Amino acid sequence: MKVAVVGVTGYGGKILWQLLQQHPNVTAVTVYTRQADLTALQNQLAWSAIKPFTVANFDVDELMANNNMAFFATSAGVTKDLALTFMQARFPVIDLSGDLRLQDGAQYQQWYQTDTAAPAEALAQTSYGLAEFNQATGAYIANPGCYATATLLGLAPLVQGDLVDLDSIIVDAKSGVSGAGKKLSDSTHYANVDENFSLYKVNAHQHIPEIMQQLQVWQPQMPPFQFTTGLLPLNRGLMATIYAKVAPADVFEFEEKLALTLEKLYADQPFVKVTGQQLPDLKAVVGSNLTAIGWQFNPQTRTVMVVSVIDNLVKGAAGQAIQNFNQLFGFAQTAGLGQLPFDI
Amino acid sequence: MKVAVVGVTGYGGKILWQLLQQHPNVTAVTVYTRQADLTALQNQLAWSAIKPFTVANFDVDELMANNNMAFFATSAGVTKDLALTFMQARFPVIDLSGDLRLQDGAQYQQWYQTDTAAPAEALAQTSYGLAEFNQATGAYIANPGCYATATLLGLAPLVQGDLVDLDSIIVDAKSGVSGAGKKLSDSTHYANVDENFSLYKVNAHQHIPEIMQQLQVWQPQMPPFQFTTGLLPLNRGLMATIYAKVAPADVFEFEEKLALTLEKLYADQPFVKVTGQQLPDLKAVVGSNLTAIGWQFNPQTRTVMVVSVIDNLVKGAAGQAIQNFNQLFGFAQTAGLGQLPFDI
Amino acid sequence: MKVAVVGVTGYGGKILWQLLQQHPNVTAVTVYTRQADLTALQNQLAWSAIKPFTVANFDVDELMANNNMAFFATSAGVTKDLALTFMQARFPVIDLSGDLRLQDGAQYQQWYQTDTAAPAEALAQTSYGLAEFNQATGAYIANPGCYATATLLGLAPLVQGDLVDLDSIIVDAKSGVSGAGKKLSDSTHYANVDENFSLYKVNAHQHIPEIMQQLQVWQPQMPPFQFTTGLLPLNRGLMATIYAKVAPADVFEFEEKLALTLEKLYADQPFVKVTGQQLPDLKAVVGSNLTAIGWQFNPQTRTVMVVSVIDNLVKGAAGQAIQNFNQLFGFAQTAGLGQLPFDI
Amino acid sequence: MKVAVVGVTGYGGKILWQLLQQHPNVTAVTVYTRQADLTALQNQLAWSAIKPFTVANFDVDELMANNNMAFFATSAGVTKDLALTFMQARFPVIDLSGDLRLQDGAQYQQWYQTDTAAPAEALAQTSYGLAEFNQATGAYIANPGCYATATLLGLAPLVQGDLVDLDSIIVDAKSGVSGAGKKLSDSTHYANVDENFSLYKVNAHQHIPEIMQQLQVWQPQMPPFQFTTGLLPLNRGLMATIYAKVAPADVFEFEEKLALTLEKLYADQPFVKVTGQQLPDLKAVVGSNLTAIGWQFNPQTRTVMVVSVIDNLVKGAAGQAIQNFNQLFGFAQTAGLGQLPFDI
Numbered sequence A, B, C, D: 001m002k003v004a005v006v007g008v009t010g011y012g013g014k015i016l017w018q019l020l021q022q023h024p025n026v027t028a029v030t031v032y033t034r035q036a037d038l039t040a041l042q043n044q045l046a047w048s049a050i051k052p053f054t055v056a057n058f059d060v061d062e063l064m065a066n067n068n069m070a071f072f073a074t075s076a077g078v079t080k081d082l083a084l085t086f087m088q089a090r091f092p093v094i095d096l097s098g099d100l101r102l103q104d105g106a107q108y109q110q111w112y113q114t115d116t117a118a119p120a121e122a123l124a125q126t127s128y129g130l131a132e133f134n135q136a137t138g139a140y141i142a143n144p145g146c147y148a149t150a151t152l153l154g155l156a157p158l159v160q161g162d163l164v165d166l167d168s169i170i171v172d173a174k175s176g177v178s179g180a181g182k183k184l185s186d187s188t189h190y191a192n193v194d195e196n197f198s199l200y201k202v203n204a205h206q207h208i209p210e211i212m213q214q215l216q217v218w219q220p221q222m223p224p225f226q227f228t229t230g231l232l233p234l235n236r237g238l239m240a241t242i243y244a245k246v247a248p249a250d251v252f253e254f255e256e257k258l259a260l261t262l263e264k265l266y267a268d269q270p271f272v273k274v275t276g277q278q279l280p281d282l283k284a285v286v287g288s289n290l291t292a293i294g295w296q297f298n299p300q301t302r303t304v305m306v307v308s309v310i311d312n313l314v315k316g317a318a319g320q321a322i323q324n325f326n327q328l329f330g331f332a333q334t335a336g337l338g339q340l341p342f343d344i
Helices: A011-021 A035-046 A060-066 A079-088 A105-111 A120-124 A146-160 A208-218 A254-266 A314-329 B011-021 B035-046 B060-066 B079-088 B105-111 B120-124 B146-160 B208-218 B248-266 B314-329 C011-021 C035-046 C060-066 C079-088 C105-111 C120-124 C146-160 C208-218 C248-266 C314-329 D011-021 D035-046 D060-066 D079-088 D105-111 D120-124 D146-160 D208-218 D248-266 D314-329
Strands: A002-006 A028-033 A053-057 A069-072 A093-095 A126-128 A140-142 A170-175 A198-200 A226-231 A238-245 A272-276 A291-298 A303-310 B002-006 B028-033 B053-057 B069-072 B093-095 B126-128 B140-142 B170-175 B198-200 B226-231 B238-245 B272-276 B291-298 B303-310 C002-006 C028-033 C053-057 C069-072 C093-095 C126-128 C140-142 C170-175 C198-200 C226-231 C238-245 C272-276 C291-298 C303-310 D002-006 D028-033 D053-057 D069-072 D093-095 D126-128 D140-142 D170-175 D198-200 D226-231 D238-245 D272-276 D291-298 D303-310
Touching: A002 A011, A002 A060, A011 A028, A011 A314, A028 A035, A028 A060, A035 A053, A053 A060, A060 A079, A069 A079, A069 A314, A079 A093, A079 A120, A079 A140, A093 A314, A105 A208, A120 A126, A126 A208, A146 A170, A146 A208, A146 A226, A146 A238, A146 A254, A146 A291, A146 A303, A146 A314, A170 B238, A226 B303, A238 B170, A254 A272, A254 A291, A303 A314, A303 B226, B002 B011, B002 B060, B011 B028, B011 B314, B028 B035, B028 B060, B035 B053, B053 B060, B060 B079, B069 B079, B069 B314, B079 B093, B079 B120, B079 B140, B093 B314, B105 B208, B120 B126, B126 B208, B146 B170, B146 B208, B146 B226, B146 B238, B146 B248, B146 B291, B146 B303, B146 B314, B248 B272, B248 B291, B303 B314, C002 C011, C002 C060, C011 C028, C011 C314, C028 C035, C028 C060, C035 C053, C053 C060, C060 C079, C069 C079, C069 C314, C079 C093, C079 C120, C079 C140, C093 C314, C105 C208, C120 C126, C126 C208, C146 C170, C146 C208, C146 C226, C146 C238, C146 C248, C146 C291, C146 C303, C146 C314, C170 D238, C226 D303, C238 D170, C248 C272, C248 C291, C303 C314, C303 D226, D002 D011, D002 D060, D011 D028, D011 D314, D028 D035, D028 D060, D035 D053, D053 D060, D060 D079, D069 D079, D069 D314, D079 D093, D079 D120, D079 D140, D093 D314, D105 D208, D120 D126, D126 D208, D146 D170, D146 D208, D146 D226, D146 D238, D146 D248, D146 D291, D146 D303, D146 D314, D248 D272, D248 D291, D303 D314
Parallel strands: A002 A028, A002 A069, A028 A053, A069 A093, A093 A140, A126 A140, A170 A226, A272 A291, B002 B028, B002 B069, B028 B053, B069 B093, B093 B140, B126 B140, B170 B226, B272 B291, C002 C028, C002 C069, C028 C053, C069 C093, C093 C140, C126 C140, C170 C226, C272 C291, D002 D028, D002 D069, D028 D053, D069 D093, D093 D140, D126 D140, D170 D226, D272 D291
Antiparallel strands: A170 A238, A198 A226, A238 A303, A291 A303, B170 B238, B198 B226, B238 B303, B291 B303, C170 C238, C198 C226, C238 C303, C291 C303, D170 D238, D198 D226, D238 D303, D291 D303
C-alpha cells in the first residue's frame, strides 16, 4: 500500500506520519508539500523515518498516479476545492480537515467564517468517519474533529437510547494546547497557558455543528446543547464532561440501563474502554488511540455525568484516520494502532 | 495589634504568614507550634520575615495572654476541641479549618468522616465568614473553604434573586494542586499531576455542605446540586463553572436582570470584579485576593454559565481570613490585601 | 514623586508597573504609549491600579514637564536615540533596555546586531546600575540584564577576590520563558517549551558583553568565559550555575576564604541572601527582589560551584530598577520592594 | 521467547512492560510480584496488555522453570542476594537495578549507603550493559543507570580519544521527575517541582561510581570529575551537558577531530544520532530509545561543550535493557524499539 500525505507539518499531520511509519500494511509514504519546503521537510522527517519515504511537490495528478490513497491533514480551506477531483477519479481520500464534515454548506460557511463551502455534489459523496459508528465505505471520508469524537462517543449511549432529557445536556470539555495547532498566537504563548486555565469559543467552537449533525442522525429531534471549551496547561489530551438529567420515572433503573447500553455499544470496539464508576483521567489514554468512558449517576439530583477522554491528536485526529484507513481497505482494525498510553 | 497564628506549616498558613508580614495594623506575630518544631520553624520563617516575630510552644493560656486575637490554620480536627475555650474567654478567633463551618454537627461527622464534631454550644456562637455577605461580628469566625468561596460568590446572584431553576444547577469546579495541601499522596506526586487532568470526590467534596448551608440561608428550599471537582496541573487557582437553566418565561429579560443583580451585589466590593461577557481566566486573580466573575447566557438552550475564579490560597483561605480580620477590628477593608495578581 | 513609565506592555514593564503601584514614595504614575494604544492600555491597567495613573501619548517634552523622572522598559533600539536629550535636560532616567549598558558602541552593534549605537557622549554619561556594587549617582542609569545580574552577583566574590583560576570559569545558566519576552515565536509556543529543556544562544547571548565589562572593572585582565543559556519549562526564575577551578595551593583554605568574602560583600545587602552549602532553588526567590547565593567546593577536583538565583523579572529587571530609583532619590533601600517569594 | 519481569510497579518496570508488549520475539510475559498484590497488578496491567500475560507470586524456581530469561526492575537491595542463584543455574538475567553495576562491593556499600553488597563471585560474572560499547555476552547483565548512560555516551569520544584535559571535565546534568521514582517525598510533591528548578545530590549521585568505573576501562588514569544533578519540572527526559578544556596545542584541529571521532564511534549505532553543532533538546528523543549528541567548541576559551540527551526511562532504563536483550539472544538490534519520539 502506497500512501500519500498532504500537510505533514501540523500536529495532526506529524502524528499521522508517526503512525504510518509503524503501520504494517503501508510500504511507502510520499509526503506532499510546496516546492519551497521540499528540502527542509525532507531533513526534518529523516529524523524519525523508519521506512522509505519521498517528499514531493504537491500535484494532484502525480499524487494519484503514484499512490493508492491520500490523507489530507491540511488546514481549513484546502480540500473543499480539491475533493471533487479525487471523487471523480474514484481515488480514496481520508480528510482530517473540517472542510467536508458538514453536509450543509451553509453551516460550514457560518461556523468556519468563510464565503464558500465544498460543492454540494462533493458533500453528498462524503461520509463522516466516526469510526465506531460509521463503517468507512465511501471513497471520501471526512475524519471527525477532536471535540466531536470525545463528545459523540460519550453522548451516544445517552442519546441513541433516549436515556436522558435531551434538553438538559451540557458538555464541559477541555483540551491541551496541541488542539490549537502550531500557529503562533497569544493564546499559545507559553506564559499565557502555563499555570492558567481559560475558557474560549464557548458555544462557538466549529466542532459543535458536526456533533449536532451526527446526534440528529441518531435522534432527529435533538435540540441545541451547551458546549464549553477550555484550555488546559498541557500538550495532549481532551476530556468531555457531559451532564444530563434523567426523568423522575427513570431514576430507579437508570444505572443498570446505562451500564447495559454502554456494554452493548462498545463491547466489541477495541479502542473504547468503559471504566464504569471510575472516572478516567487523561493519562489513561494519551499517546494511544483509546477512548476511555466512565460515568456516575446522582439519583438525588437526577444528574448523570459521563466522562469521555481521548488523545486529541490520536483518537481525535490521526489515529481515527488510521482506523478509517483500516476499515476502508479491510486491514485489521488495530493495524498500526498498538501504541499504549504514555502513562508516565 | 498582636496576632497569634497556629499552624503555619500548611499552604494556607504560609500565605497567611506572608499577608500578615505586610499588614499595616499588625505589629507583631507569634507563631505557635509543637515544642519539637520550634527551631526548625524559626529558621524557616526568618527567610521571609519583615517584622518582629516569635515562635512559641502552643499553649492556650499563654496565647490569650500575649495576643489580641488568633488565626488557626490547622488541619481538620484541631479547633473543634479548642473553640469553646476561646469563646468562653471572649478571645477573638478566625478559624481557617473546616471544623466549625457546619452548624449541624452531624453533617460535620458525615462529610469529614469522624465521630465527633465541635460542641453545639460552640457551633451556635460561630459565624460563617463569607466576607462579602456576612459582616464579621461574632468573636469566632469560621473562614470558608476555597471551593465554597468561589461557588457561593458565583451562585449568589442566581440564587438570591431566584433567577434560575434551582433544580438545574451544576457546578463544574477545578483547582490547582495546592488545594490538596502539603500531605504526600499519589494524587500530589508530580508524575501523576503533570500533563494530566483528573476528577476526584465528585459530589463528595467536604465543601459541599457549607455551600448548601449558605445557599439555604438565601433560599430555604434550595435543593441538592451537582458538584464536580477536578485537579488542574498547576499550583494555585480555582475556577467554578456554574450552569443553570432559566425558565422559558424569563429568557427575554434574563441578561439585563443578571447584569443588574451582579452590579447591585458587588459594586461596592473591592475584591469582586465582574467581567461581564468576558470570562475570566485564573491569571486574572492568582496572587491576589480578587474574585473575578464573568457570565454568558445562551437563549437557545436557556443555559446561563457563570464563571467565578479565585486564588484558592488567598481569597479561598488566608486572604479572606484577613478580610474577616479587617471587618472584625474595623480596619480598612483592603488593609494588607493590596497584592496584585502575579499575571506572569 | 511623579514617575513616567515608557513601555509597560512587555513583561518587565508590567512588573515595574506592579512595583510602582506599591511604592510608598510614588504618588502618581504616567504611562506613555502610542496614540493608537491609549484606550486599550488604559483599560488593561485599570484592573490592577491602586493609585492614580494616567495613560498619555509619548512626547519627550510633555514627559519631562509633568514628571520627576522616567523609567524606560522599551525594547532594544528605542533609547539609544533618546538618551542624550534627557541627559542634556538633566532629567533622570532609569533604562531597563540594553541600549546603553555597553560603554563601547561597537560592542553594542556586534551583540545587538544593529548598525548604530547610542552616541559616545551619551554612553560616557551612563552608569551601569548593578545596585549592590554601583551606587546610582549619575542621572542616566542603564539597568542590568537578568543573566548579567545573577551571574555578576555570583561571580563577584570569586573574581574580585582572585579566588579562582579566571581561565576556568564556566557559567551554565538557565531561565524561564518570560525572559524571552512577549513576542510570538516558535521558541515560546507552549508545545515547544512544555516538557522540554533546550539550549540557545550558547556563548552568543547579548548579556555576555555587559558581564565582561563589569568583570573587567573588577579584574582588568579577565579573560573570556563559557556562557551557556538554557530555557526551562516555567514562567519566572533564573539560575546561574558557576564553575571554576581553585589553584592547588589554595585548596586548603578555600572554603573559609570564600565564606568570608561572601559575608563581607553581602552582609549589609538586604536583597542578597547567602545560603552557604545549601544550594538555593528558584522558589527561594521568585516573586521577590532577592538574590540567593549558595556554593559547594569539591577539593578532590578543585572545583567550586556557586549557584545564584533570581526572579528574572524582579531582581533581573523591574526590581533592580526600583533599587536604583531608591538609591538615586535617597529613599529607603527596600521601599516598594517588600514582596516575599511566592513560595507556593 | 518467554520472559519474566520482576518489579513492574516502578516507572522503569512499567516502560519495560510496555516495550515487551510490542517486542516481536516475546511471546509471553510473566510478571512476578508479592502474593498480596497479585489481583491488583493483574487488573492494572490488563488495561495495556496486547499479548498474553500472567501475574504470579515471585518464586525463583518457578520463574526459572517457566521462562527463558528474567528482567529485574526492582529497587536497590533485591538482586544482590538473588544474583548468584541465577548465575549458578546459568539462567540469563538483565538487571535494571544498581545492585551489581559496581565491580567493587565496597564502592556499592559507600554510594548506596548499605552494609552489604552482592558477593564478589557474583560481581565477577556480571557484565555492565552499556549497549553501544559492551556487547552483551555473559548471562548476567547489569543495565546502566540513566545519568550514566547519557554521560558515558557523551564522554566516550572525549575520553577514549584523549581529546581533552581529563582534569577539567564538568558534567552539569538534569533530569525530569520520573528519574526519582514513584516513592512519595517532598521532592516529588507537585507544588515543590512545578515552576521550580533545583539541584540535588551534587557530586553525590549513586550513578557517579559506575560512570567512573567505565571511564577507567577506557582511560585507566581517569581522575574524579564534577557531577551536578538537577531536577527539571517535567516528567521524562535527561540532559547531560559536558564541559572540558582542550589543550592549547590541540585547539586548531579539535573540531575536525571530534567530528571524526563521533562519526567513527556512532555511525553504525541505530540509537545514537549525532546532531553536530545543533544542540539537541529533550523533545528530540523523549519517548524513544534514542540518544542525541551535539556539541560546540569555543576556541577562545578552549572549552568544548557536549550535550547528550536521552529519555531516562527508555534509553536510560527499559529501552537499553531491551537492547541488551536483543544482543544477548541475537535478535535484530532494533527489535521492539521502533518507538519514535513523542515530539508533541
